Amino acid sequence: MNLSKISAGLRRDLALLEALRSLEAHRKGGLGVNRIAEMTGREKSQVSRALAGMKEEGLVDRDPTTLAYRCGWRLYALAASTLEARLTQSAAPFLQRLASELHETVYLCVLRDRNVVIASAVSARRGRSRGLWEGDTLPVIKTSSGRALVAEWDKGSIESLFCGGEAVHSIPFESFMSDVQYVRERGYSILHGEPSERFIGVSSPIKDYRNGIIACVMVVTENSTVSERVGAVARLTLRCATQISRSLGYAAVGRGRYGDASV
Structure with a gap:
């Protein structure tokens, strides 16, 4: 098992969550994929895949109308x-x-x-x-x-x-x-x-x-x-x-x- 690869992946996912707990995300009620990619300096496709996986685990939610992402129920439960x-x-x-x-x-x-x-x-x-x-x-x-x-x-x-x-x-x-x-x-x-x-x-x-x-x-x-x-x-x-x-x-x-x- 490549621990350094897992650690790097975890850091990237945490960066996405940090973006979703920013003041901008709070004011807007969530952020879209494009804006999160901008804030984290990552490719839109990478961000989209990562967020989709986190959504399955309850770490993020996605508004069905605006398609904006926000922190999910599991994060709040852990907190x-x-x-x-x-x-x-x-x-x-x-x-x-x-x-x-x-x-x-x-x-x-x-x-x-x-x-x-x-x-x-x-x-x-x-x-x-x-x-x-x-x-x-x-x-x-x-x-x-x-x-x-x-x-x-x-x-x-x-x-x-x-x-x-x-x-x-x-x-x-x-x-x-x-x-x-x-x-x-x-x-x-x-x-x-x-x-x-x-x-x-x-x-x-x-x-x-x-x-x-x-x-x-x-x-x-x-x-x-x-x-x-x-x-x-x-x-x-x-x-x-x-x-x-x-x-x-x-x-x-x-x-x-x-x-x-x-x-």
Whole structure:
């Protein structure tokens, strides 16, 4: 096997993908074969064959009307899995510290198809999982984590969550919006009765270098009448989420505001 030949071919294919992720491709919604050949300095016929092969593998898509190529579903799937792996790895030491401080199980949650998915769960020595495990799916509407994850959505997008489903309509839209506003102002969500009346859910969003919410930290603690305990859980959860955000390249601005650890 000629490894140098394979390597050269791979570099040429990567050059095509780099062209498709350029600003020009983004603005135009894709690029034609001629323009990609121009940008990469290759023959049109070579580019056409290479793109046809990548299309078969899902690495690129082609618009049936304009015939323009753009990055395909498989690239986005690979990017998503890579980002999630880095997120989980970066978050692990901060989640472990929080779990040890609170003696609770701490969860890293992400949004998938408008559902909350537990990406990882870190248990303290005396902590309990509350019946939640990695891979479990939770309803956005009924969780503190859901409120944290959609905190940057506009009102119309959030309203679309309330279309259909009996369980959804048991929670007033305006009440949910008020909770989301609380996250925007305080940096965390507190929800009584999660996952049952005995508990309180506390969640804080995680941002990355693009300044967008990509995940959240969630803690489920005993429903106590001692407000100081809930306040402490909220502050420590916010601090944990902020530390993870900074490890991912997010630069928080403002003191005592959403995304800042100075609380």
